[in-house]
Amino acid sequence: MCGICGFVYLHGASSSTGDRSVLEQMADSLHHRGPDETGHMVRDGVALANTRLAIIDVADGHQPVHNEDGSVHVVFNGEIYNQGALRADLAGRGHRFSSQADTEVLAHLYEEEGVDFLHQLNGMFAIALWDERGRRLLLARDRLGIKPLFYTEHEGRLFFASEIKALLAVPGMGVEADPAAVDQYLALRYSSGSSTLLKGVHKLLPGQRLVVDLAAGTWTAENYWEPWKSNAARPTQSLDEAVGRVRELLDDAVRLRLMSDVPFGAFLSGGLDSSGIVALMAQHMDEPVETFSIRFSEEPRLDEGAHAQLVSRHCGTRHHEVDCTADRVELLPRLLSHFDEPFADPIIVPTHQVAASAREHVKVILTGEGADELFGGYTRFVNDAQIRRLARLPGFVRSALGALARRVPSAEPLQRALVLADQPASRRALTWIEAFDDGERRSLSVHQPAIADGAERLYADCALDAPGSHPLEQLLFCELRLRLPDCMLTRTDRMTMAVSLEGRTPFLDHRLVEEALWMPHRFKVNGRSEKDVLKRALAPLLPPQIPQRKKQGLAVPxxxxxxxxxxxxxxxxxxxxxxxxxxxxxxxxxxxxxxxxxxxxxxxxxxxxxxxxxxxxxxxxxxxxxxxxxxxxxxxxxx
Structure with a gap:
């Protein structure tokens, strides 16, 4: 895990004498992402830097990495889990390696495949690659958006970095809030899509690459991973086959993510997802798994510690607990500074605390992110089925119910349900998670022109790409493509990187994601049961209480x-x-x-x-x- 940054002159200018100083200032701001080592390269109009958290080939995995003749240069943040197989194949084609680091594999794979080498990677990554002969810079982000990458154009150069703070370290870089992005933040509690709160600063989207072709004088961003647009026929699958396939793919995803030359462990909440990851880790490891949990002694109803302890005993882990008390909220300004944007998910507070606790023992942590978005784990997915049934009632019946609900104060949930029943799936996906709704934002905001329908358009456009037309498939797809990368994965990345801890997400192995995308929706949400197929896949590995538990999720007092x-x-x-x-x-x-x-x-x-x-x-x-x-x-x- 690392931080990367750099820039390229867009109009063919050569490097100036101040470029190294600018690059060093950018890299210094990312020290927390990679405290072990910093590497720089400035030459011929391009600058690359990396701050390294040494995980694989601790002694020799320096960056930037170059190919044999020094014409391809790479800086990289993340891990490539199938690098062993890729390395063996490349060696068979005559490529020579000077280290065991996965970054070096990227340089040689690019020589063979060009920008399409991304399709062969199984991992999480943000990549910057400079092709000196082709005069081409490639920026790429992993399929699910596990690792971040931002960019902006300034004074004839394209700057990029793992975090916005590195862009703001560039002398003369202005800071101006985007009113439309502020409105989107009020709706979602974070920025989503390619926008950020800062004018002119953009996110590279999950599964996207940006190619700067200096010879042609162009730079374009394009999607390289869109399996939901495939028209390939999918074989009919039974529930038992789906259960077996999920267990097989998840087990292999966990196995691959145990690749490390440093100590590793897992977050364990006692919920289905993290418990399943820990159980699979225990099957592959000779030593006890190091597990880490949050307690809430001040609010016992939110405390899942007993369930985490149950799983720990069942799997024989070496368990660690930290108590998140009200005084931790004092850290809020410091925690927000790791996002470089407003981010109003209070779960950052316990996430940072448990990450800091884990970093005292391990350098890599496995987490359960992604399972809820893939397999329908949120209660709102079950509730949405009830809403759809309500929508099928005749209009005059819904009108009568609405009139009744408005007269009875305790009937507010029914009134909300009737509003949802009239909305398309994409709008419901937003309504379920919305902070300030449209009317509240209009009442709140002084500058009405700043009020936009940005969040609503974002969700409507996303739903159009869903791999199926069923409302649940559209809801799940919006969660996977928007809320997962922009909220859940952003939260985990910034809070683990704040303490120099690498987080790995087995559920987001792209093979498992693609399997889940095309799985019948009835295997996911079945009646009032969420994640049905995943519960069946993991039940043999866990105490019976865990799959049977009603989902609680991490919440805060x-x-x-x-x-x-x-x-x-x-x-x-x-x-x-x-x-x-x-x-x-x-x-x-x-x-x-x-x-x-x-x-x-x-x-x-x-x-x-x-x-x-x-x-x-x-x-x-x-x-x-x-x-x-x-x-x-x-x-x-x-x-």
Missing amino acids: FALWTRHGVESSIRRVLSPQSVRRRGLFHPSYVASLLDRWGPHAARHSQLIWSLLCLELWFRMYVDTGADRLDPSTPLSEVS
Whole structure:
């Protein structure tokens, strides 16, 4: 795992004397991603740098890596799990290797296959490759978006980096918030798609490559992985066949991800996904698996520790626990600084804590991300089936139910369900997870032109690409292509990399993903049972209580955190004077949210948290001089 960065002159200019200094400043900002070593290359109009977290070939895996004649240069963040097979094949074709690092495989594979070498990779990656002969720079991101890559154009150069902070380290790089992206953030609590909160800064999308062809004077981004657009016939599959195939592919994915020259372990919540990963790891390892869990002693109803302990005993792991208490929220400014954008998922707090605990023992961690998106693990997928049944009622019946619901305060869930019933699947996919809805954003925002339908269009366009027409297939596809990379994987990457810990995600092996994409939806959500096929695949490996458990998921004692210790600071940060000075929102609307904030107003707490994270981001990244907030400031000391 590493951080990468660099730039290329777009109009054929040669390197200048200040280029190395710029590159070093960019790389220095990524030190946390790779504290073991830094490598640079500046030559002939291109600059590449890498900060390395040594996992494979610790002694000799230096970057940038070059081919035999020095015409292909690569920096790389991630792991290629099938590098052994690729290396053997390339050696058979006459290629010579100077290390065991997977980065070197990429340079030689490019020589053989050109930009299409990406199709042969099984792994997670962000790659920058300079072809000196062809005068071509290739940037590429893995199929599922496990590893990040950002880029921007500035003063005739294309800059790229694993994190936005490296782009902001470039002298003269301006910082301006994009109003449309702010509106999207208010809807989702994070930025999604190719946009970021900063004007001119873009994300390379999952499964996308960007090719800068200096000889032709062009640069284009294109998708290299779109299996859902394949028209190939899929054989009819029985449930038993699907169960066997899922178990086989997941087992091999875990086996491949145990490749490491340093200690590794797993996050264990006691839920189905992480428990299944740990059980498969235990089958492949001679030593006990190192497992790490979060406890919530202040809020026992959210605590899954007993279930994690049950799995630990069953699998014979060496188990470690950390207690996430309310005082951890003091770290919020520092945690947000690792995202370089506002990110209002409070789960970053326990994720960072358990990652820091794990880093004291291991350097690589396996996680359960992706299972819910592939196999329908969220309760909303079951609820959506109920909504679809409601939608089939005659219109006059729904109208009568709506009139009744509006007169009965306790019937608010029915009223919400009736609204959902009139929406297409893509809009429901957004509604299920939306923070501020359209009406709330219009009431909140001062600048109405900034209100856009960006999030809604993003989800509508995504649903059109779904591999099937069934609403559940569309919901799952939107989760896989949008929320998974932009929320879940972003959260895991930034919080593990903050402590120099590599995270690996077996469920996102592209072979398993492709299998799940074309699997009948009834194998995933069956009646009121989520992840049916996965439960059946993992049940033989686990204590019977685990597959039978109702999904809980990692949650935080949100109201407790925000009402104790830092409440006065939050009210200061979102005071009418502060809101008026920022100029984005109506102070009276924010004040009304704060007035309704209480221990039983969970949704208001989440909306306030979103506004808090946004304001902290503005203070850390957009404000200047004395107004700029130092990320190391405890939340209770922010005024």
